[in-house]
Amino acid sequence: MRLILLIVTLLLAGSPALARVKLITLPVRQRVLVQLDHEQATLVEEERIVPLVKGVNQVDFSWAGTSIDPHTIVFRLLEPVAAPKATQAEVLAVSYPPGENALVWDVSASASGSFRVRISYLLGGLSKSFNYRAVAEHDESTLTLSQYLRVENFANEAFDDTSIQLGFGDSFEKPIGVNETREMLVAKLPGVPIRKTYTCDVVSNDYLDAGQKKVLIPMHYVLTNDTDHKLGQAALPYGKVRVFQKDTSGGTAFTGEDWGQFTPIDDEMKLYLGVAQDVVVKRTIARRDRTPIAGNLSNYDVAVQYEIENFKDTPVTLDIVEHPANLRGEAGFNSDRGASWTLGDQHTLGAVDAEHSDIEQATFHVELPARKGDKAEKITHKLHLVYRNEWN
Amino acid sequence: MKTLATAIIVLLMATAPGSVWAKNIDLSTVPTRDTVQLTIYNAEDLTLVRETRRITFKQGANPLQFSWAGTLIDPTSVELRFLSDAEKLSVLDTTFPHDKPQMLYWNVASDFDGEATVEISYFTSGITWSADYVGITSADEKTMRLDGYVTVTNRSGEDYQNASVRLVVGTINLVEQIAMLAQQGVTMERADARGRVMRRAVQEAESKAMFFAGVAADAAVPLPGAKQVVKEGLSEYFIFAIEGEETVPDGWSKRLRSFQADAAPVKVEYRYRPQEYGDQLMRLYLLTNDKESDMGAAPLPDGIVRIFKQKGEAGLAYVTQQAIKYIPIGDKIELQIGVDPNVVFELKMLAANRDNIWGTFGSSVRRRMDEPGIRIEDRGVVEGWDEHEVYEQVIRNYSPAPGSITVEIRRSFGGDCTFISQLDAKAHDYRTVQYRAQVAPGDTLRLRYEVTTRQGSNAKQNRVQVEPGDPTPVAWAD
Numbered sequence: 001m002r003l004i005l006l007i008v009t010l011l012l013a014g015s016p017a018l019a020r021v022k023l024i025t026l027p028v029r030q031r032v033l034v035q036l037d038h039e040q041a042t043l044v045e046e047e048r049i050v051p052l053v054k055g056v057n058q059v060d061f062s063w064a065g066t067s068i069d070p071h072t073i074v075f076r077l078l079e080p081v082a083a084p085k086a087t088q089a090e091v092l093a094v095s096y097p098p099g100e101n102a103l104v105w106d107v108s109a110s111a112s113g114s115f116r117v118r119i120s121y122l123l124g125g126l127s128k129s130f131n132y133r134a135v136a137e138h139d140e141s142t143l144t145l146s147q148y149l150r151v152e153n154f155a156n157e158a159f160d161d162t163s164i165q166l167g168f169g170d171s172f173e174k175p176i177g178v179n180e181t182r183e184m185l186v187a188k189l190p191g192v193p194i195r196k197t198y199t200c201d202v203v204s205n206d207y208l209d210a211g212q213k214k215v216l217i218p219m220h221y222v223l224t225n226d227t228d229h230k231l232g233q234a235a236l237p238y239g240k241v242r243v244f245q246k247d248t249s250g251g252t253a254f255t256g257e258d259w260g261q262f263t264p265i266d267d268e269m270k271l272y273l274g275v276a277q278d279v280v281v282k283r284t285i286a287r288r289d290r291t292p293i294a295g296n297l298s299n300y301d302v303a304v305q306y307e308i309e310n311f312k313d314t315p316v317t318l319d320i321v322e323h324p325a326n327l328r329g330e331a332g333f334n335s336d337r338g339a340s341w342t343l344g345d346q347h348t349l350g351a352v353d354a355e356h357s358d359i360e361q362a363t364f365h366v367e368l369p370a371r372k373g374d375k376a377e378k379i380t381h382k383l384h385l386v387y388r389n390e391w392n
Numbered sequence: 393m394k395t396l397a398t399a400i401i402v403l404l405m406a407t408a409p410g411s412v413w414a415k416n417i418d419l420s421t422v423p424t425r426d427t428v429q430l431t432i433y434n435a436e437d438l439t440l441v442r443e444t445r446r447i448t449f450k451q452g453a454n455p456l457q458f459s460w461a462g463t464l465i466d467p468t469s470v471e472l473r474f475l476s477d478a479e480k481l482s483v484l485d486t487t488f489p490h491d492k493p494q495m496l497y498w499n500v501a502s503d504f505d506g507e508a509t510v511e512i513s514y515f516t517s518g519i520t521w522s523a524d525y526v527g528i529t530s531a532d533e534k535t536m537r538l539d540g541y542v543t544v545t546n547r548s549g550e551d552y553q554n555a556s557v558r559l560v561v562g563t564i565n566l567v568e569q570i571a572m573l574a575q576q577g578v579t580m581e582r583a584d585a586r587g588r589v590m591r592r593a594v595q596e597a598e599s600k601a602m603f604f605a606g607v608a609a610d611a612a613v614p615l616p617g618a619k620q621v622v623k624e625g626l627s628e629y630f631i632f633a634i635e636g637e638e639t640v641p642d643g644w645s646k647r648l649r650s651f652q653a654d655a656a657p658v659k660v661e662y663r664y665r666p667q668e669y670g671d672q673l674m675r676l677y678l679l680t681n682d683k684e685s686d687m688g689a690a691p692l693p694d695g696i697v698r699i700f701k702q703k704g705e706a707g708l709a710y711v712t713q714q715a716i717k718y719i720p721i722g723d724k725i726e727l728q729i730g731v732d733p734n735v736v737f738e739l740k741m742l743a744a745n746r747d748n749i750w751g752t753f754g755s756s757v758r759r760r761m762d763e764p765g766i767r768i769e770d771r772g773v774v775e776g777w778d779e780h781e782v783y784e785q786v787i788r789n790y791s792p793a794p795g796s797i798t799v800e801i802r803r804s805f806g807g808d809c810t811f812i813s814q815l816d817a818k819a820h821d822y823r824t825v826q827y828r829a830q831v832a833p834g835d836t837l838r839l840r841y842e843v844t845t846r847q848g849s850n851a852k853q854n855r856v857q858v859e860p861g862d863p864t865p866v867a868w869a870d
Contacts, residue, residue: 041710045708071524096644097644295774297751338744339744388746
């Protein structure tokens with residue numbers, strides 16, 4: 001369907017009749033702004049110079065083949081362009097003819113002349129998404145993050161010389177044709193420091209080999225959205241992140257992709273890239289004791305033992321995450337009450353990372369040295385939890 | 393322009409006693425409408441139409457035919473009144489012919505020869521009005537330009553030209569729907585009952601002391617054709633009267649501005665009220681329908697508010713749209729803007745422990761079980777205890793806006809609870825605690841509190857008490 005988005009000024013000044021037979025002038029678009037800063041809606045604003053005569057003018061706005069929400073149309077008179085400066089104009093009323101994608105504004109002007117007007121409306125079919133390309137240095141200490149905006153125009157309306165605004169950064173002008181998809185580089189940020197994490201969390205990730213009690217260890221890149229980490233100019237929108245790593249020959253290799261969650265300033269974007277095969281953790285429940293107090297009231301002792309080996313040639317930090325209520329059940333103590341836990345005297349994992357912990361999830365960090373030659377050091381740690389005043 | 397569907401016809405026929413109306417051959421004159429007034433209710437599909445026409449009467453009996461083919465008029469509500477020479481004119485009888493739907497005959501007795509003005513009033517369905525609002529906040533979100541609109545939609549089957557239009561805000565009681573009555577035939581009992589209802593409504597409208605609550609502040613110098621919407625209070629209702637006359641053809645809608653507030657002060661507040669806004673921290677614009685805000689002349693009827701934000705040269709940003717309920721003069725306007733992605737709001741439970749544990753030993757002996765010295769071989773079953781839970785409410789303000797944000801939090805608790813904190817907390821109701829906080833830009837606020845819930849046989853009440861105090865320290869988190 002041929003798109004029609006038409007604004008006409010009816011030369012019927014002073015006449016209140018709503019005739020549909022008319023003589024018209026066609027004010028052309030001077031400027032178009034597409035606001036993509038809203039999560040769900042696309043706001044289009046267009047500026048036109050509209051000639052008005054003294055008295056009441058009818059300005060007819062119609063559209064076809066586009067999904068404009070007529071209730072969201074806002075008509076604003078900005079300033080007189082070719083008219084005495086003191087000229088005033090105001091929208092008196094809007095009429096909606098039956099069965100048409102159109103409306104008619106009654107605009108009153110105190111003198112004849114042209115006015116700059118801005119018409120805003122929500123338009124369906126114009127969608128946006130973000131994606132990222134991250135190229136890590138060979139040593140994985142930093143990466144270059146490129147952010148792309150993809151605009152898909154199924155609105156049945158061409159936007160030539162359109163200014164696109166994202167709600168952050170500068171606006172940019174790109175034409176977007178009908179049924180066209182355009183991907184644009186929004187920002188390229190070099191030298192963004194990466195934190196690599198390895199996580200042992202059997203509840204979230206399960207076992208790699210359940211028979212041998214070997215835990216699946218995912219590897220993540222963590223980007224911190226602040227100025228210290230060369231980011232922090234704006235929140236990072238949700239989008240797919242493709243990660244590449246530079247190799248020694250000057251090329252790059254694709255190392256994985258993940259959905260980057262919406263990340264406000266100062267927050268972290270955590271990207272799961274794959275399973276770490278060179279960090280091996282065997283997890284077993286080493287202790288399960290019930291200490292009766294009185295009647296059916298008891299304390300429970302549960303200890304988890306971790307045998308950890310780092311076969312990589314670089315030292316790494318392993319994050320160990322346990323869920324005390326799940327662990328209580330895993331040890332055979334069934335209860336639907338909150339887990340009232342404290343660290344026991346056999347605990348060797350060190351302090352709880354308070355920032356990443358709560359009653360349901362305790363996080364610890366273990367530093368693992370690099371393998372020496374072809375030998376990896378086996379490190380053994382225990383998490384000892386005491387559950388007090390339990391019964392079933 | 394289409395032919396008007398309602399018509400009154402003066403039948404030219406013998407007026408001698410005993411004369412009969414022609415069955416199939418009639419000669420008639422058609423007096424035109426002089427004025428028409430529409431009073432449109434928004435709570436029901438109901439419009440009171442009052443039209444005047446001039447009719448020349450002859451002394452004796454004057455048959456009048458009124459018909460409304462193709463419209464949605466309630467036949468039981470049609471009434472004829474004489475605005476001039478009322479003492480010389482009277483309706484002897486009204487006939488609804490069985491073979492002619494959407495038509496009636498009045499038999500008018502006249503004591504004189506001459507012209508009189510009559511008013512015909514009736515209820516119709518199919519004409520509705522609604523309110524809506526467009527709010528544009530300033531870039532710093534300190535003020536809002538709020539425009540109120542009324543839209544009249546005519547799907548009644550009748551063109552109303554040059555009508556004076558009055559819009560009624562308020563909820564009225566109807567015992568039968570007008571649209572249904574328009575489809576039904578008529579009985580005299582129903583016509584009488586409906587007539588009584590309408591007479592009362594019209595009398596009330598005319599006898600109550602009306603007051604002008606104010607006039608919308610429009611442009612300082614009236615522009616050609618500019619109209620005002622005058623608001624008046626009436627009993628439990630409010631009437632918006634549109635100045636002058638409007639033409640709303642059948643099938644059309646017309647939207648007019650009812651008020652304009654140029655710079656209404658706006659307060660931004662964040663609220664956590666799960667029962668009202670779901671499990672999320674809602675950002676709100678708070679305004680007041682008062683004079684300081686360029687409003688306060690009338691209540692704001694139910695309607696959709698569409699909110700934009702001014703971005704200077706960059707134009708507008710769409711924010712949200714929301715339905716608001718009737719807002720009386722002087723009341724708050726609370727607009728839910730949505731969740732602010734720049735304010736992170738999370739609740740962490742840091743610790744849980746139990747004490748004051750009581751059990752039953754044997755059939756009736758009850759004693760505390762978590763005390764030193766108790767013999768472990770005693771057979772007993774826990775039946776009552778106190779559950780202590782320590783929480784940390786974390787609020788991070790990453791918003792680029794200068795100045796602190798205000799956050800109000802309400803949380804509800806079931807059972808026999810005590811809320812212990814050093815926060816400025818108070819009981820909102822018997823099971824809900826409310827506290828407020830300010831968070832500076834870039835800051836992270838951690839609000840710690842403890843909830844003690846008496847469980848099992850320890851529970852004696854079902855309410856939350858707010859007490860000042862320090863929550864129990866959490867070894868791993870402190």
